Amino acid sequence: xxxxxxxxxxxxxxxxxxxxxxxxxxxxxxxxxxxxxxxxxxxxxxxxxxxxxxxxxxxxxxxxxxxxxxxxxxxxxxxxxxxxxxxxxxxxxxxxxxxxxxxxxxxxxxxxxxxxxxxxxxxxxxxxxxxxxxxxxxxxxxxxxxxxxxxxxxxxxxxxxxxxxxxxxxxxxxxxxxxxxxxxxxxxxxxxxxxxxxxxxxxxxxxxxxxxxxxxxxxxxxxxxxxxxxxxxxxxxxxxxxxxxxxxxxxxxxxxxxxxxxxxxxxxxxxxxxxxxxxxxxxxxxxxxxxxxxxxxxxxxxxxxxxxxxxxxxxxxxxxxxxxxxxxxxxxxxxxxxxxxxxxxxxxxxxxxxxxxxxxxxxxxxxxxxxxxxxxxxxxxxxxxxxxxxxxxxxxxxxxxxxxxxxxxxxxxxxxxxxxxxxxxxxxxxxxxxxxxxxxxxxxxxxxxxxxxxxxxxxxx
Numbered sequence: 514x515x516x517x518x519x520x521x522x523x524x525x526x527x528x529x530x531x532x533x534x535x536x537x538x539x540x541x542x543x544x545x546x547x548x549x550x551x552x553x554x555x556x557x558x559x560x561x562x563x564x565x566x567x568x569x570x571x572x573x574x575x576x577x578x579x580x581x582x583x584x585x586x587x588x589x590x591x592x593x594x595x596x597x598x599x600x601x602x603x604x605x606x607x608x609x610x611x612x613x614x615x616x617x618x619x620x621x622x623x624x625x626x627x628x629x630x631x632x633x634x635x636x637x638x639x640x641x642x643x644x645x646x647x648x649x650x651x652x653x654x655x656x657x658x659x660x661x662x663x664x665x666x667x668x669x670x671x672x673x674x675x676x677x678x679x680x681x682x683x684x685x686x687x688x689x690x691x692x693x694x695x696x697x698x699x700x701x702x703x704x705x706x707x708x709x710x711x712x713x714x715x716x717x718x719x720x721x722x723x724x725x726x727x728x729x730x731x732x733x734x735x736x737x738x739x740x741x742x743x744x745x746x747x748x749x750x751x752x753x754x755x756x757x758x759x760x761x762x763x764x765x766x767x768x769x770x771x772x773x774x775x776x777x778x779x780x781x782x783x784x785x786x787x788x789x790x791x792x793x794x795x796x797x798x799x800x801x802x803x804x805x806x807x808x809x810x811x812x813x814x815x816x817x818x819x820x821x822x823x824x825x826x827x828x829x830x831x832x833x834x835x836x837x838x839x840x841x842x843x844x845x846x847x848x849x850x851x852x853x854x855x856x857x858x859x860x861x862x863x864x865x866x867x868x869x870x871x872x873x874x875x876x877x878x879x880x881x882x883x884x885x886x887x888x889x890x891x892x893x894x895x896x897x898x899x900x901x902x903x904x905x906x907x908x909x910x911x912x913x914x915x916x917x918x919x920x921x922x923x924x925x926x927x928x929x930x931x932x933x934x935x936x937x938x939x940x941x942x943x944x945x946x947x948x949x950x951x952x953x954x955x956x957x958x959x960x961x962x963x964x965x966x967x968x969x970x971x972x973x974x
Contacts, residue, residue, distance in 0.1 A: 559679060560900045564852050567680045568691045569637065572610050576602040577689050579697040586704060586745060588671045591664040592657035597687055599650040609648070611638045612683035612690040617656035624650050636683060652687060660684030662743065665806040669765050670708075672746035674805040674819060676812050679852050679902070682738035693850040693941050695735035703727045704745055711744040711763055713815050714798045732815070733797040735939050737848055742814035744803045755780045758793055761801035765822065768804060774827035775802055775820075775834065782835045785872040786842065786865055789927060791934050794846035802834070813840030813862075832866050839865030847934055850941040853897040856967065857947055860895075860911015867912065886912050894968035896944060914966040921962060922955050929954035944971035 582597040599611065613619075615636050622631055625645055632639040640650075661684030665672045675685070683690040701718075702710045706726040710716075714732035749769040751762040753776060760779055762772040779800060783793050793800065798816040808821040811833050818837045824830045843861030863886065871879035886909040895910040919926040933950045944963075948971045952959050964970050 559902055561853070561897065561902065562899070564680055564902075567612065567636065567683075569610050571608060572612075572689055572691060573693060575609065575611075575689050575694060577694050577696040578602065579699070580686070580688065581699045581701075582686055583701045584703070584743075586664075586673055586702070588664060588673075590657065592655055593662070593685065594653075594655045595686060596653045597651070599648075599652075599687060601648050601650070601689075602646060607641065609640045609643050609650075611650070611687050612636055612680075613638050613654070613687040614656050614658065614660070614684045616659060617654040617687075619652055619654045621651070621653040623652075624648055626651075638687060650687075654687075656685055658685040663807070667765070667806055668767075670747045672806060673744060674803070674807065675741065675743045675814065676807060676819065677741060677814075678739040678812060679855075680739070682741055686741070688738040688741075690738045692737045692739060692848050692852065695737050695848065695939065695941070697732055697734075698736050698741055699729065699731040700743065701727050701729040702743070702745065707747070708745055709748040709750070709763065711742065711748075711761075711801060711803055711817050713740070713742050713817055734795055734815075734846075736815045736845075737941075740813065740815040740845055742803075742817035742819070744805070744817065744819075748803070751776055753780075756784075758783065758796050759799040761799055763801060763803040764825065765804050768822070768825055771825055771827070775825065778827040778831055778834050779838060782838045782869055785869050786839060788872070789868050790842050790865075791931055791938075794841055794938055800838070800841070802837075811837040813837045813844055815841075815845045831869075835866050835869045836862050839863075842934055846939060847937045848941040850943050852902060854942075854944050855902055856895040856907045856911035856914075857942075857944065859903070859908045860914060863908045863912035864915035867916070883913070883916050886916075896967045896969045896971075910966050914963065917962050917966065918951060918959070921959070925954050947971075 578600045580597065580599050582595055585594045587593065613633065613636065619633060623629055624640065624643060625648060629640060661677045661681035662673065662675050665674070680690050682688050698713050700712050703725060704710060706721050706724050710728035710730070712730035713736055714730055716728060717731045718729040720727045744763070747766065748763040749766050749772070751769070751772040753760050760776055762776050764772045779802060783800065787793055795816050801817045802820050803817055804822055804825045805819050806822060807819065808823040810821055810824055812819040820834070820837070824833050827834065839862040840858065843865070844858035849855060849858055867879050867882035870882045889905055890909045890913060891906040893906050895907045898904070898907070929951050932954060933947065936950065944967070948959060948963055960970070
């Protein structure tokens, strides 16, 4: 059935409204906004050098299999007490290095049940001379996070939310804080029984004793450290199962009337992207959106998306909702092995916004979205930027590369993208892999297409 002219006009108007609000959001982002008054973390201005200093070369050889953590939050002191076990396979490196905030006071530390010496310096835990091939590192600590985990308060009470991208997960738990190392995650949180806990995956157990409860969550799929989610607070919840996927919307009580519209946008976005790409990659877990006091947009925490209260609206901020859901494919399922290639996952998710509007308004909707990307594009290099890694141009240049690839060979574009997503689901890739896989499907060299947008090419850096 063809879309009527009125529907096209309404949809294109919706695109323009969404684009206006999105531009306002990204202007804030490019202005180096503060994520919180705590720590003054500036995600937009994170530099390549800072990331390289945070992840030492030997960490790239570590393979973390899973992390289990038990957390007791202290809302008054804005800190957590944690008991954590990291299961990993030892690398060939002479030392094992992990990340953890210098603010953490480590009270117990062992490897495979034996008390072990370690060095905790410059947000790194260094362990020398480990001989076993499989390691269980256990540690207990308390930490007042200055990044990654935030304590807030509003009219509904006290809340916690996590925002780890790109290298702030270790602000509150020990991990190999690089996107290249995915692991299974299980968290148990002890809180007042009236509070709701949300994390990655599914809640597998809830134990209530008096006015306290322990809520345990486990991911069925591997997750990168920057995508680990934790929320605690007084939430209203709307849930619905659609085509085998459990949808959840966690809202502040006064916003629960908006939840139905948010859920409808979530399910329509998944339906559209499943039709264009592949099945929703995390069907054994869930898809949730959680409202928070962070008011600069959304974050794609795996299966538990964060959405700022000012953006908790399906009427004006469809693009933000669709973008974060699209990360389920670009970023969460198929991740990047280095932040040099953040353009691939942000560009892919941004391009999915155009696919969403195409499904609603046909060619006119698609071109309106792509034209909005062109209008925002600063035509700057987007790969391995020395600073401002998350500038808006990284998003739109990446999206325009996808548009260029589609126009190079329309009939091969979606099969190529589907093949890429299926082949590398739950893995990490780099620019070179994406380019080579696309060239195989197209049967030709695409160097000029990639270089036009990336400026630096896909060679290893």
